[in-house]
Amino acid sequence: MQDFMRNLKLLGIGLFFTGKEKIEEIVAELIKKGEISEPEGKELVEDLVAKSKAASKELEERIRKVVSDVHEKLHAPMKKEIAVQKKRIEKLEKAGTRKSVKSPKKISKAARKPRT
Secondary structure: OHHHHHHHHHHHHHHHHHHHHHHHHHHHHHHHHOOOOHHHHHHHHHHHHHHHHHHHHHHHHHHHHHHHHHHHHHHHHHHHHHHHHHHHHHHHHHHHHHOOOOOOOOOOHHHHOOOO
């Protein structure tokens, strides 16, 4: 579970940096074409990167909540089942210690001989 969350976080970071590079690339192209000025481009990059960070954090929190809910729902029945089985084992152990184990009856030599 922890590996999954770590990988998810790394994925988010990777997407963020890939997105940041793409944003910078697009803004650089707009500046090159003369559609926006360099100061406007820097402001646009900062604004879009901030929005991207916020969106990444929101997505990460949503995924974390879903994973947590699923994890909780899957493990709750298992814990109950384990508790029931533990009680059953304890009951059987107590019952086993109360009764003495009987050894099988000895078979007479006559009974052991095969019939011909």
